[in-house]
Amino acid sequence: MKRYDLDSRLEDYAAAIIRLYDKPPTTFASDYLAKQLIRSSCFAALNFGEAMGAGTDKDKANKLRICLKELRESLRNLNIQTKAKIYSEETLSPLKKENDELIRIIVTILKKLY
Numbered sequence: 001m002k003r004y005d006l007d008s009r010l011e012d013y014a015a016a017i018i019r020l021y022d023k024p025p026t027t028f029a030s031d032y033l034a035k036q037l038i039r040s041s042c043f044a045a046l047n048f049g050e051a052m053g054a055g056t057d058k059d060k061a062n063k064l065r066i067c068l069k070e071l072r073e074s075l076r077n078l079n080i081q082t083k084a085k086i087y088s089e090e091t092l093s094p095l096k097k098e099n100d101e102l103i104r105i106i107v108t109i110l111k112k113l114y
Helices: 003-020 028-052 057-083 089-113
Strands: none
Touching: 003 028, 003 089, 028 057, 057 089
């Protein structure tokens, strides 16, 4: 996969999360989880961009690990929202699938750095 394809996928993933919340959440919990999910999904995309501009492999790996951490946090958040019945599994399943694929790609990139 070409780097710009992954850039676009991470941006598309973050944008899909933002679109999920076109209407404001109605409860304290859903508002809290929504804001955190938007932050972590966007931060993953932003850190990937920083990783691609890193000067050293060590710096690149560190930024990719941060990206991976944020993607894993996003997945936990999506799982919590499903279990709390904030959103149905059917609604969140495509986002979870994309998240899983992004995690796998980032892990593969990290393995190739070492």
